[in-house]
């Protein structure tokens with residue numbers, strides 16, 4: 632196989648596979664999935680399915696055999712779990728003789744104060760210490776993470792945030808998938824870090840965009856972190872998710888996702904999809920497309 636994508640039944644990974652089969656011959660693209668029963672769509676498309684669970688190194692070893700270029704899509708869960716899983720993937724890629732590793736990291740991973748940063752720093756280090764040519768692709772905040780808040784704001788609720796005037800380079804999975812596929816199918820991307828970020832905007836900017844799409848006023852409501860945390864608890868989110876979201880808002884306030892970069896635009900070969908267009912698509916899609 633020329634290119635294998637992990638997390639291929641996930642929201643980002645499946646879009647990367649879609650983009651790849653437009654660029655290279657189908658027979659050269661593979662999908663690494665932990666549950667092949669969920670891979671019917673991919674199989675129907677003619678993509679080779681390889682079973683691999685990040686908690687089962689032997690399965691990853693089999694999945695990565697004969698693969699030239701590998702995309703590791705980060706997994707979910709607690710930091711310690713993800714670190715262990717990602718190390719498994721990198722070690723098995725090395726054993727299998729993979730010649731290029733791309734990895735979906737976090738914006739400014741080396742200095743990002745988010746708790747999640749530890750995972751991405753560890754994985755980037757693990758990849759770099761193999762000596763295998765790599766391309767690190769720090770993904771900024773998915774606009775889709777805000778889907779529920781955007782819909783609510785378009786219906787008249789305030790857009791609540793604790794991020795103050797911190798800027799965020801919101802991106803859509805569609806743009807990320809296109810850029811990631813361009814790296815995997817392209818050449819000359821060895822040993823690079825491409826910050827995949829949209830133009831940095833505040834939540835107030837986002838409210839302005841929602842207002843212009845919805846044709847009604849949309850207000851941002853700034854709250855402190857404790858209030859934000861209490862609000863999340865009220866809607867019944869699990870403690871783990873609350874901690875992650877509050878930590879992200881705290882870091883956003885400090886500019887952790889403020890990343891002016893033209894890397895995404897360069898890889899796309901066209902401007903990043905304008906925020907207004909992405910918000911309009913998200914609203915038109917109704918429910919779904921969330922985090």
Ligand SMILES: NC(=O)c1ccc[n+]([C@@H]2O[C@H](COP(=O)([O-])OP(=O)(O)OC[C@H]3O[C@@H](n4cnc5c(N)ncnc54)[C@H](OP(=O)(O)O)[C@@H]3O)[C@@H](O)[C@H]2O)c1
Nearest residue numbers: 638640641642643665684685686705706707770771772773
């Ligand atoms: N930048 C952001 O704003 C942002 C937001 C959310 C997440 N993320 C990160 O970006 C990644 C991709 O996002 P997404 O929206 O595509 O998430 P997603 O839909 O949850 O996809 C995650 C993928 O990882 C796979 N996976 C998880 N644990 C695994 C394991 N032990 N072995 C093999 N595969 C495993 C899942 O497999 P199944 O399909 O079998 O479940 C799924 O395909 C996430 O996993 C997370 O690390 C970033």
